[in-house]
Structures are given as structure tokens and as C-alpha cells.
Amino acid sequence: MTPVLPDPDALCAELVRQLQPRVTADTALVGIHTGGVWLAERLHAALGIELPLGLLDISFYRDDFDKAGLHPQIKPTQIPFEVGGRHIVLVDDVLYTGRTVRGAMNELFDYGRPASISLAVLIDRGGRELPVAAQFVGARLDVPPGRMLVLERDENGKLRLKLDA
Amino acid sequence: MRNPQLNDKGELQHLLSIEGLPREMLTHILDTATSFVGVTAREVKKVPLLRGKSVFNLFFEPSTRTRTTFEIAAKRLSADVINLNIAVSSHTKGETLLDTVDNLSAMHADMFVVRHAQSGAPHLIASHVASHLHVVNAGDGRHAHPTQGLLDLYTIRHYKKDFTRLSVAIVGDVLHSRVARSLIHALTVMGTPDLRVIGPMTLIPAGAEKLGVRVYYDLQQGLRDVDVVVMLRLQSERMRGALLPSAQEFFKYYGLTPEKLALAKPDAIVMHPGPMNRGVEIDSAVADGAQAVILPQVTFGIAVRMAVMSILAGN
Numbered sequence: 001m002t003p004v005l006p007d008p009d010a011l012c013a014e015l016v017r018q019l020q021p022r023v024t025a026d027t028a029l030v031g032i033h034t035g036g037v038w039l040a041e042r043l044h045a046a047l048g049i050e051l052p053l054g055l056l057d058i059s060f061y062r063d064d065f066d067k068a069g070l071h072p073q074i075k076p077t078q079i080p081f082e083v084g085g086r087h088i089v090l091v092d093d094v095l096y097t098g099r100t101v102r103g104a105m106n107e108l109f110d111y112g113r114p115a116s117i118s119l120a121v122l123i124d125r126g127g128r129e130l131p132v133a134a135q136f137v138g139a140r141l142d143v144p145p146g147r148m149l150v151l152e153r154d155e156n157g158k159l160r161l162k163l164d165a
Numbered sequence: 166m167r168n169p170q171l172n173d174k175g176e177l178q179h180l181l182s183i184e185g186l187p188r189e190m191l192t193h194i195l196d197t198a199t200s201f202v203g204v205t206a207r208e209v210k211k212v213p214l215l216r217g218k219s220v221f222n223l224f225f226e227p228s229t230r231t232r233t234t235f236e237i238a239a240k241r242l243s244a245d246v247i248n249l250n251i252a253v254s255s256h257t258k259g260e261t262l263l264d265t266v267d268n269l270s271a272m273h274a275d276m277f278v279v280r281h282a283q284s285g286a287p288h289l290i291a292s293h294v295a296s297h298l299h300v301v302n303a304g305d306g307r308h309a310h311p312t313q314g315l316l317d318l319y320t321i322r323h324y325k326k327d328f329t330r331l332s333v334a335i336v337g338d339v340l341h342s343r344v345a346r347s348l349i350h351a352l353t354v355m356g357t358p359d360l361r362v363i364g365p366m367t368l369i370p371a372g373a374e375k376l377g378v379r380v381y382y383d384l385q386q387g388l389r390d391v392d393v394v395v396m397l398r399l400q401s402e403r404m405r406g407a408l409l410p411s412a413q414e415f416f417k418y419y420g421l422t423p424e425k426l427a428l429a430k431p432d433a434i435v436m437h438p439g440p441m442n443r444g445v446e447i448d449s450a451v452a453d454g455a456q457a458v459i460l461p462q463v464t465f466g467i468a469v470r471m472a473v474m475s476i477l478a479g480n
Contacts, residue, residue, distance in 0.1 A: 057200065060212035060475075069176075069479025070214075072193060074200045079207075110209035 008159035011122045011138030016046045018136045023047050028086045030054035032104050033075050035093030035151035052080040061103035083112030093151035095121040098132030176480040179291040179300040180473050182309040183350040195319050197472035214475045215244035218275040222248045225281040230439055231303050235278045238470035266290050284308035299477040307343055313438055314347030316466040321393055324434050332359035334387050337397035337446050338368045344438045349376050363387035367408040384419050388428045396421055396437045399446045412445045422448040434458045
């Protein structure tokens with residue numbers, strides 16, 4: 001049975017609504033490559049955040065390096081602001097096992113000691129393997145284990161959720 | 166026959182030579198190195214990729230820069246590093262190369278970084294060790310110095326972007342240079358259309374043209390309109406071997422001075438693998454000049470070695 005996939009634009013608007021009251025001068029957004037970056041770019045513009053957008057590729061912090069090796073396409077991490085003392089909102093497309101978020105937090109701490117880290121995701125699909133929770137959630141969705149739920153972007157910049165078999 | 170550097174899935178298991186590696190693999194190493202350049206610029210210059218792994222630096226031949234940059238690279242990947250200068254230890258007590266390697270494997274080594282005066286020594290070790298171990302050639306005889314070739318490639322890409330429209334001149338003792346050999350292979354794979362080697366007849370290997378390079382015995386002619394000048398180190402023992410009359414005479418004809426560099430393109434970069442002999446192959450005014458990228462080469466070398474070690478360890 002295939003669940004009905006929601007429209008990313010509507011979920012994005014929902015995230016903006018949830019995040020808006022929390023934004024201060026010390027709030028910084030950090031998108032996790034690749035889907036999280038697309039989402040974070042939109043949130044960053046919609047929320048009018050002053051600090052530049054951070055981009056994170058967690059390939060050097062994955063916990064399955066011994067099994068899977070190095071990811072074939074690594075994009076440089078760019079954190080163009082001081083992490084120390086900042087309230088950081090990590091942004092990702094889909095929250096599943098929680099392992100990516102753990103890697104992202106480890107990497108962020110190598111840049112400094114943030115005042116806080118919270119998590120915003122388009123979809124929480126359950127299936128957590130670590131004690132990780134998102135504070136800002138576009139939608140919760142039951143996805144059968146083993147199926148891949150990913151965010152895609154076409155050449156016009158239109159976002160779309162896709163469920164692989 | 167299978168390339169001895171690759172595992173049965175076609176992935177890089179050892180790095181022994183650039184020869185035979187496809188362009189995509191070289192590009193992947195350079196792209197990965199770009200991400201590691203960012204790591205070395207932050208407050209915590211370490212990533213946890215090789216945590217719990219042991220890297221043995223096996224240097225059968227003295228080297229300061231290469232050994233140090235491999236050590237820093239491994240430490241920034243969170244590996245434990247053990248440095249062995251075998252020139253002054255068990256080797257002199259009569260232990261064979263493979264006995265040394267077996268003993269270190271029994272100490273649960275995960276990776277060997279090997280520098281040896283004999284061409285082929287890293288191949289021998291790679292074909293001997295268990296399949297979970299990785300070997301990186303850090304320079305073997307006159308054969309190869311692949312991480313130097315890769316860091317040269319990285320440096321050229323950093324400053325010149327596109328290999329397919331470049332003229333590159335490699336100047337000096339090409340005959341004895343594993344650096345030159347590795348760089349020629351690397352630039353050929355990347356599609357560099359104009360590769361030149363420049364040096365006295367006694368220091369250019371016979372049949373160099375077969376490697377796809379153009380040979381010049383005259384520095385002025387060879388430097389004309391090049392984008393990149395790679396100077397090679399002239400080893401002092403060459404003077405004793407009757408290949409050259411004197412360092413002074415070498416400098417007169419093949420030393421890179423500002424006047425000679427002016428024949429290259431105005432934005433040409435000058436590289437040198439180090440250590441430099443000022444006043445022999447390169448004039449101080451060039452070595453310290455605006456076109457020299459010799460120190461950035463060293464910095465990039467760390468990121469490139471981090472990329473190589475992490476790719477090998479993950480395969």
C-alpha cells in the first residue's frame with residue numbers, strides 16, 4: 001500500500017508558520033545536503049533570517065563508513081557564521097532513523113558550541129533508531145520500512161516527494 | 166591482468182601509481198580533497214572517519230615533508246599514526262621487507278604508507294598483505310609518487326580550472342624523477358593537450374616522447390606561453406655521477422629566473438615538489454615571487470592525502 005504523498009510547498013509553508021515566532025537575531029539555519037539544503041534555502045528566504053545559510057555534508061561523520069565507505073559525491077560543508085552561542089535550526093527533508101541528525105550534530109560541534117540546536121523536517125516518517133526528535137515537522141507519514149522516501153527538485157526548482165520501491 | 170591497486174569490485178584498494186587509474190577516479194579524489202580543505206580551516210581540524218584505525222608510516226628512505234604531511238593527514242582523520250624510520254632500525258639488523266610488514270600486520274595495522282628507494286617495493290607489500298589492509302605508495306625509487314602527482318593535479322586545477330586547454334612544462338631532472346612520471350600520467354589522463362619536459366639531454370629519459378610529451382633541451386624555447394611550470398629538484402648526487410658539470414652551470418642553462426619565467430604566460434604558476442635548491446634549479450626571486458604556488462601545494466597535499474586515505478579505508 002502506497003501512502004498519499006503531500007505537497008512539499010504546503011509543508012514548507014507549515015514549517016514557516018511554526019518557525020516564525022522562534023526566529024531571533026541569533027537564529028541560524030543549517031541545511032543538510034542535498035534535500036535539506038533545498039528546503040533550508042526556501043525557509044531562509046521566507047523567514048528573512050539575517051545570518052547566512054549554513055550547508056552541511058555529513059559524509060565525514062557517517063556511522064556506516066566501515067560498511068559503506070566514503071560517499072562518492074561529497075559537497076563541501078560551509079558554515080559562514082560563528083557557531084558558538086547561536087541558536088541553530090538543522091533542516092532536513094526526511095527524518096527516519098535519526099543517524100544523519102546525529103552526524104550533523106557531531107559535525108556542528110567541531111565548529112563551536114552552539115547555544116541550542118533544534119530540528120526542522122518536511123516529513124517525519126518514524127522508524128527512529130536513536131533518541132532524536134524534530135521540534136518543527138511539516139507532516140508525519142507512515143512509510144513502510146525499507147522504502148526510500150526522498151525529496152526531488154526538477155529543473156524549474158519545483159520540489160516533489162518520491163517514494164522508491 | 167587486473168590492476169593490482171583495485172579490489173574485486175573495481176574500487177581503489179591501494180594507491181601505488183596513477184598509471185592505469187581512470188579519469189573519474191582521479192576526479193573523485195580531487196573532489197573529496199576539496200571537502201577536506203574546508204575541514205583543515207575550521208576550529209577542530211579533525212573528522213572521525215579513521216577513528217580506531219592504525220596507520221603505519223614505513224619510511225625506508227629519509228623524507229621530512231612527505232612523512233609529516235601523511236602523518237598530519239592521518240591524524241586529522243583521527244587515525245593513530247606510528248612512524249617508522251626503517252632506514253635506521255630493523256632493516257640494518259637484517260630483517261627482510263616482508264618480515265617487517267608481517268610483524269607490523271600482527272600489531273593490527275590497517276594501512277601502510279610506504280617510501281622506499283627500490284621501485285616496486287609498495288607493490289610487493291600490497292600483493293603480500295591481507296585483503297583488509299591498504300598500502301599507499303609515498304614514493305618508490307624512480308617509479309612513482311602518486312600522492313605528489315595528485316596534489317600537483319589538485320594545485321593546477323585550483324588555479325587553472327580546466328586541464329583540456331593547458332600547456333604544462335616540467336623542468337629539470339626528469340630522468341630520476343618519480344614526481345615527473347606521476348604528474349605526466351595524471352595530466353595525460355585528465356586530457357592536458359600540451360605537455361613538455363625540459364632539461365639537459367643527460368637528464369631526459371630516452372624515448373620520453375612515448376609518454377606523450379614534447380622534449381625541449383632549451384629552457385627558453387620550452388617555456389614559451391606555458392600556463393604551468395613545474396620545477397624538479399636537482400639532486401646533488403647527479404653532479405657526482407658525471408651527468409652534469411656543476412650546479413652553477415645547471416643554473417645558468419636550466420635555473421628558473423624571473424627573465425626566463427617572463428617567456429611563459431603572464432598568469433603562469435610556478436610549482437616545485439620541494440625541497441628546493443635555491444640558486445640551482447630556481448632563483449629566489451621566482452621561489453618567493455607572486456607566481457609561485459609552492460606553499461599552497463604543501464597545504465593542498467594534506468587534503469589530498471586525507472582524501473586518498475579515507476577513500477582507501479572505506480573500500
